[in-house]
Amino acid sequence: MLVSTPIGNLGDIGARALATLRAADLVLCEDTRNTRHLARVFAIGAPLSALHEHNEAHRIPEILRLLAAGRRVALVSDAGTPLISDPGFRLLRAAVAAGVPVSAVPGPSAALMALTLSGLPPQPCLFLGFPPPRAAARRASFARLSALEKAGLSATLVWYEAPHRLAATLADLATALGPRQAAVGRELTKRFEEVRRGALAELAEHYRTAPARGEITLVVAPAAEAAAEPAAAEIEARLARLLARKTSVREAVALVARETGAPRRAVYARALALNRGRADSPPQRPSRARPQAGSGRPCSED
Numbered sequence: 451m452l453v454s455t456p457i458g459n460l461g462d463i464g465a466r467a468l469a470t471l472r473a474a475d476l477v478l479c480e481d482t483r484n485t486r487h488l489a490r491v492f493a494i495g496a497p498l499s500a501l502h503e504h505n506e507a508h509r510i511p512e513i514l515r516l517l518a519a520g521r522r523v524a525l526v527s528d529a530g531t532p533l534i535s536d537p538g539f540r541l542l543r544a545a546v547a548a549g550v551p552v553s554a555v556p557g558p559s560a561a562l563m564a565l566t567l568s569g570l571p572p573q574p575c576l577f578l579g580f581p582p583p584r585a586a587a588r589r590a591s592f593a594r595l596s597a598l599e600k601a602g603l604s605a606t607l608v609w610y611e612a613p614h615r616l617a618a619t620l621a622d623l624a625t626a627l628g629p630r631q632a633a634v635g636r637e638l639t640k641r642f643e644e645v646r647r648g649a650l651a652e653l654a655e656h657y658r659t660a661p662a663r664g665e666i667t668l669v670v671a672p673a674a675e676a677a678a679e680p681a682a683a684e685i686e687a688r689l690a691r692l693l694a695r696k697t698s699v700r701e702a703v704a705l706v707a708r709e710t711g712a713p714r715r716a717v718y719a720r721a722l723a724l725n726r727g728r729a730d731s732p733p734q735r736p737s738r739a740r741p742q743a744g745s746g747r748p749c750s751e752d
């Protein structure tokens with residue numbers, strides 16, 4: 451039985467997950483130290499045994515024998531859903547091939563949680579695990595993805611990533627895929643949970659200057675979404691903010707085009723329309739009244 455466990459918040463453990471783990475004859479886990487903590491918190495008394503990348507293939511015959519003998523074997527990983535960028539696939543495939551019945555207790559998974567919170571189309575989506583850690587291999591894999599998109603692939607893209615590589619990965623994605631909206635899900639279900647949304651280049655710059663900490667799942671808009679213009683309201687709000695700070699039109703257009711991934715010509719047209727609107731509006735009498743919420747200065751995103 452594949453049993454999903456929390457990705458941070460222990461309150462997310464399900465009743466069926468607990469019942470299955472408590473009733474198991476053996477709990478296979480990625481790292482017995484991590485699962486021992488879960489077992490202590492939830493009074494799970496079943497023996498724990500390590501099944502990880504390095505011993506999985508070797509342990510398959512013995513585990514299949516236990517299953518064939520009717521023993522209740524549960525598989526968990528350190529967090530989330532087993533097999534999803536975690537061990538267990540080879541065991542499951544061997545069990546299926548041997549005709550051993552298999553089932554799962556579904557539960558948390560960072561990829562699905564980040565996808566659903568991203569604000570990007572949930573389907574079709576393509577989950578790609580971790581990008582290659584080395585820059586050259588990572589860039590080559592993004593170039594292959596870009597070629598697939600040019601050949602017609604259009605899906606929201608989901609990766610797991612280590613915090614210290616996040617900024618470089620975002621920058622490589624911006625280079626390979628071009629202007630594109632994305633969302634970074636950080637520390638999901640935990641105390642410092644955060645979902646930061648923006649254009650790839652903007653997010654890359656953010657995490658370059660303020661390096662991320664904790665666990666990260668990255669979601670990137672599909673190719674077709676990138677072609678669509680970002681919401682006019684968002685572009686206008688950003689332009690208005692910059693122009694109100696006396697930034698030149700030229701500079702504001704360049705910044706907003708880079709931040710949102712919108713075509714520069716479209717941003718320029720909106721900047722002109724904004725300026726025209728200001729010029730057309732009747733002169734305002736200076737007022738000493740304090741500005742009302744929702745009027746005047748556009749809201750800050752900070």
Ligand code: SAM
Binds near residue numbers: 638
């Ligand atoms: N099997 C797990 C699942 O279903 O979510 C994923 C295991 S994978 C080895 C671990 C990676 O998932 C982390 O390095 C991080 O990229 C992502 N991840 C796990 N927990 C997360 C969380 N709470 N918030 C954001 N990402 C998370």
